[in-house]
Amino acid sequence: MTIIRRSLGWCAGGLALALAATLGGTSITTAAPPEADPPAMEPTSATSTPGENYVALQFGVFMHYGLATYVKKRPWDYDPHEVSPLTFAPPAEMDTDQWMQAAASSGAKYVIFTAKHHDGFALWPSDYTDYDVASSSAPDRDIVQEVVDSAREFGLKPVLYYSWLDFYKDGGSDDEGNYHFVASPEYVQFAKNQITELLTEYGDIAGLWLDTAPGKFDSGRLQEIKDHIAAVSPTTAFVPNTHLTEKRGGTRLAPADVLVHEAELEGDLPCDATRPHEQSFLAVQPNSAGWGWWSFASRDTTVTTAQDVMVELMRANSIGGAAAVNASPGPDGKLGLGNVNLLAEVGALRTSPTAYVTIDDMVPPCGGTLTYSGQQTDSDWIHTRGTPTGGGKWFFGTRTHSNTVGATATLTFSGPDITVLFEANPGHGIAEISVDGGPPVAVNTYSATRRQSQPLFERHNLGPGPHTLTVEVTGRKDDASANTFVSLEGFRINASANPTIVPVANVE
Template identity: 25%
Template structure:
């Protein structure tokens, strides 16, 4: 429940009440444009879904999925004591995987804050026996190791009465009361002020939940302006599955690659903008810790996810859901290390690249740096194959792994390529093409 009369909330209201006009047109600062370029080059990040829901081992939506009453769910924090949590270990796991940034849930849809908030006592420091600010510890560890930190922040709140009128989710949860929407907006602004004031330089804010109340006035103009005023370089993304909104700095895609729609809520190709892109995906089948999840993706599947994302001109934000004791599952650590080992050898074809001029297909994608094109052949080819419509003249083509030349020929249908079967890699055969 909210602490009333806290100085930070009062100060915030006084500061913003004088100027509540909408942003007419967002003009990013030099530091923001530089941050966008860094983000676009980074290509790989670690997503972390962690909260008191991990105790139940049934994912981060357990409160909604099992319709757990407010008073029952409020017992969970008293059991949350992650004594095995080690921020430096988490950061090292990300570094070993070749990741450049970490995005962590500071508050999910259950309304529980995973940091020391002054505007809500429903948080990890005040309500758990653990009593430590894990976001503070993680920010310090990231800063020490040169990893940028992004904050996931839920727009939804199944716990707060002021999240009213309610949206599509959480309506079977007993104990929810009516409240004041304007008060909820003020609460979110105050929490975002805390997150952008007390934890050093932040890479970005990752919003989620717009889809719960698609036609609601979220006051994004004021919220986005607040964020950019506090930290101009801070990148804003919003998982609303639609057109970019004024003030956003990157476009995100959930599970689907840009323009795909296997999930049923993928962003249409016509709605894809020109800002940096990021695809978020799970390492197994769940975001939050799920004890019975056996859908662990193989090394090949995970590397293909990263390579395909890069071929679509996008980052990959790969998720793990730590256990309630604060440890990341060993099988996930091992999988991340396997990707890191692959990147140590092949990272040149991923980091700092853009989508290549060869369009993605089911069998390959391409990445590019200037006049160097990397064709990632993801399915073995027993015969010569043709890149349809490819007319660009090339200077040379060779295997990235050993620099051996391979046979190519321009035909009326495109570029014909022949890779010796013995030279093909079961995960990704990379061809380095130098363009004329």
């Protein structure tokens, strides 16, 4: 197959327009790479799997940008054959550095970018389609390259989104243009060729995020794509979005390095730390400024709060997974102030874990479930939210305390590392902590002055788990202490630069 570059193969109102550059009456063509699969490459590292490397990044930012940004409709709400590629008109002042600087301010370690969405429009000059940036109003630009370069400049690992569903390419959808289609062999090869371009022309790509077609995308086909990715880029994780298959009564398709949970539809992550997981979720802008994932206009505020982002991040990290918050550029080529501020606020919370945050609807995260003396409502423990008397800030704005001898707080979690945060206080006593039924360790929580969020107990290299940690009130105290209270503020699971954070209580 040969594509004549700078050609337009779109139809609008029955009109087909094709342009070909010529020299001396001869069309200038660029030969496409061979249709056959490339030879396998040897992995560069055998220490960790691509999926493990991916989720170890823990937190990312998902950016939706493309033709839909300028059509100002969702990619499944228009027929790309009726939309000229010239509609894609990024301004000269489009600033991918601004996108990545904002993402980095959140503490994110990776960014997912939509290289091709359902409309089939490629944001790189692909040798396999005439519906791409090379045929747009910015024919000399390679948006994927700009994004990848900016991501690396700000210390972010690039992940490229590729839509399996393609309303433009023959065989990429059924006659009715819906999600339930069986891809033709020609389309399968086309998709593999484009994936090869993305994974061989832009340096190291941490993940290929494949938006799949649920219902008809069988396990064998997923395995074929997974094997292809492993052959052309052994360090790239295969991250297929198969959420709808399970949602509609099927089973989650196995061939994947990372299983995706699209929070808007999936709702909850499973309590399963045996496979790498990622949860993607929305940072919704007000006044319908776009639709969920997309931004059709820049806004100064978001409905989503930094606390919302932290809750989702905690839930994902608590099972050893990653989470990605959506923040998408608008038609002006920049992230709106609302998204910029949101990401900065998330970064402030993550680097200042003692910052006061009220989470009214916090649900104990999967893999980080707390029970108190057998029942969370047990009156032995008093849950408090707010600001401590005399000032200071509790970890995530909550604490729970007790001086009832024998009262216990038990945390179940997965991951190798755990840190327990206490309030130290002139009236506090001695707790005993045991991990996985091991011998108890006495922890003195007395302090001559009131001090919040004190990491008085840590354990590392425990293995993947699951684990059980129990804190028990002993009734013993330091001679200088006025009482025997034990006050828990929270836990950090998987100690690292970006630990999972578990508040101690859901306080009404």
